[in-house]
Amino acid sequence: MLASAQRGFNCDVVVWDTARLAQRSRFQEHDIEVVAVGFSADDRLLATIGCETERRVFVLDTATGKIVTTSKLPEDTPRVAALAWSPAKGPCYEFATAAGHHVYLWTVDPFKGFISHDRITPGSVRRIISTLTYSADGAWLFAGTESGDVITINVARRAMQLMHPVASGGIGFTGLAPGGKLLVGAGDGTLNLFDFQQAAHSAPPLAVVPGAISAASPVAGVPGRLLVGTQQGGIYWVDMVLGSGGGSGRPSTTTGLAAGTCACTTYEHSQQGALTGLAYSTTGDAIATSSADGTVCVWGAADFQLKARAADPRAGEAQSVALSKDWVVSGWADGTVRCHALTPSGTIGPTPFPGAGGTTIGGRMSPAAGGRVSPALGVSAAAHASAAGAAGAAAVPLVWSIPAAHQTPQACGATAVQLSNRGHFLASGGASGEVRVWDAASRELASHLKHHSQAITDIKVMQDDVHLLCASEDRAWSVWDITQEKLCSVQHAPMGAVRGVAMAPDQVSVATVGMDRAITVWDLRQVSKPAMKIPDAHQAEVTAVAWHPGGAVIASGGADAAVRTWDLRGGGRAAGSFAGHAGAVAEMAFGPDGNQLASAGADGCLVQWRVG
Incomplete structure (x- = not known):
């Protein structure tokens, strides 16, 4: 089974049958947002928790979708960040929640419809809790914190007992490894094996992935393998046995071996921010996207693999993109137009251009199942530029750039770009309403078209490579003769x-x-x-x-x-x-x-x- 929840006016909780790929039940009692869901160890119960405004807790029977019991979070409880069920067996069930620096243990009697909670005594410890995991016998509860510590809680005594610094950047994931030790994924990208019985944690990390680890899950049927996700949109295989590789015949790019015993391979990557632009290649085998997270990515149109990625952390968001067979041109919030070559050598056609910079992370994106008209891929994140070179794929070289192409005292940003059909020039539009045409070989300004008073939203070059269409936020669209720098018509x-x-x-x-x-x-x-x-x-x-x-x-x-x-x-x-x-x-x-x-x-x- 799989449970999903959402935010919004109809924030339903849906339980899915993963074998049939069909909805099993739908729960419609929450308002505003559901912030946590979790199955009990035997999958018979599902806990759902609303946001800090709603503060409602429900325990559902997964077989019927009916409410077993319900309660309210304590007053002034901040947003719940983590939920975990105890594996301990008995007449009652137990689960834990973390909100801010508070941890609560909940006891549920499903036969009587009873629920109660106890607050863990924090003592002198004040940390923001981000993750929760029970030990295999349910006697201990491990809490990962935003400061990179792991707190050990004695469940029977309802008290925090120990605290160990484990990693930097905060804890994004905790889970049990084979043998009962604790796996800890951190914001510095390290995956650590933590033994709470030791006085101090000093072991090197098992693996390091590019980006802050935010989630991980064992892979069914493959012992010792984890699927690790990061805040920057990367998904990686991490194999506990050295040398097992990516396996399963899936395309992957080796990210290298850590100081410990894990092999790490890239499985997928995506972009983190809102997408701002899109373009097909002229051959239709690739799609380029620009994103507000400051990245430009090129995807295979047939296999959905990430072919290339470029980022410049100093440039702000990527606002527009155009794609040819060998190069990708993009407009950025700093007003610069940049060109990256899609070949490792950094050449465009037969002409070599010296390039520097540029980054890439290889990966794979999968088609959605079912339906003649259905999303074939969905993306929501991209890796930081600092981690971009870690994938081991060929870097995307920056071939050239046009600084301050659209930087004026009024506004800054290259909001639209378009390549000519023959590839001999490119047109760009700016945030202040100007349109400029550049010679592709020399990057010299060939035409300057000024009529619009607000940002250019779209540009299209006509088939004759002489005329140009522009759309603007000033309520107008226009047709231009590029060679004569002449405004042919304008409509409002x-x-x-x-x-x-x-x-x-x-x-x-x-x-x-x-x-x-x-x-x-x-x-x-x-x-x-x-x-x-x-x-x-x-x-x-x-x-x-x-x-x-x-x-x-x-x-x-x-x-x-x-x-x-x-x-x-x-x-x-x-x-x-x-x-x-x-x-x-x-x-x-x-x-x-x-x-x-x-x-x-x-x-x-x-x-x-x-x-x-």
Whole structure:
């Protein structure tokens, strides 16, 4: 079984049957947010705990989904950070919760519907508790702290007995290792084996992973193997037996061996912040994403592996991205446009460019199960730049950069980038409304297009590599002749920012979206009024738009987290509506063959849909 919970108006707890991949029961009593769930050792009971505002504790019967008993957290209890059930057998069950520096032991009699709690006597110890784990016999309770200590609690006496410093950066995970010792994962990336019976902890770490360890779980059917997760979005295999490697035939990148006895291999990686941009390669075999966490990642469109990653901790968030076969160009919050080569040698085509910096972590991202139209991958985090080189894959070299490409006294940031179809120039838009065209070989400014007064939200280069479409937050979208630096036309939205612009394959029709919640289709031959309008396309503002290569379908994404398709042959009738995001859709694009649609969201998720 698997239990999941959520935050929001309908913060249900769902129990899933993992064998059938189906819902087993749904519990709907919590309000605002569920902060902790946990199964008893025999899987018969499930404890669920609400946030510090709600303060309700429920114990459920997993067989029926019914409430066994309920209680309230003590007054002024902060947010619960950890929950653990005792493995001890008896007429009553016991579980522990940690909130701030308080630890409570709860006793549950499921037959009488009784629940009570005792507060652990802290003595002189004042630490913020982050994890809880019982010993194998239930006599001891181990509490990991945000200061990197492990506190040993005598369960029978209801008192804290010992405290040992184990690691730096805080404790993110505790669990029992074979033999009864305690495994401790820390914020410094170390996985430690802790023996509470020793006077002091001095053993070297078993393994070190890139990033702060936040979770770990044994792998069923593979003795001695852990799946370790980090706050930076990395997931790693950690094998307790030296030399067992990644196994299972899964793609992985060796991260190296620690001072102890564990082999560590990368399994997956993802981005941590909201996604801000998305682009397919011209061949359709890769997708690039930019993120507010200050990273740019390139993913395999077919196998969902992380191919390349670049980060600059000094540059702020990555705001936009464009991708070709051999290079990825990105715009950053510091106003700089950067280009990274996707080949280890740092070359773009036949021309070598000396590059420095750039980082990568190799990994794998898995397709979701079931459904013709379903998310193929979901991402929510990325590794810090300081840990980026640890994966052992080829580094992504920084080939060149254009400093202060979009840095003005009014605003700073390269909010949109687009490569020309032949690759000989790139266009970039800035936070202050200017559009600039750069020679790709020399990085010299070729054209400066200034009309918009607020940030550029989207840029599209037309097929002739002469004309350019721009969308802006100043309620306008425009068409430019790049060679003459001439404004061909400008149109205004009825209200608010224009969030996206898309060019039809016939190079005549243009679609724009924005705060009016509509999709507006224009004919460039007679642009004075819209050729078609799809009103109320979304329940909130429309934030992204893409045109299918076949020309008959438009896709849109909105602040309502919905992705929708529209058939223009039927006058703009709805063709499909897909749920996969939990936040506003930031960018979307069809693959070159039109069979896939990719969308990037503020929820940090990159979703690929089958639409062909």
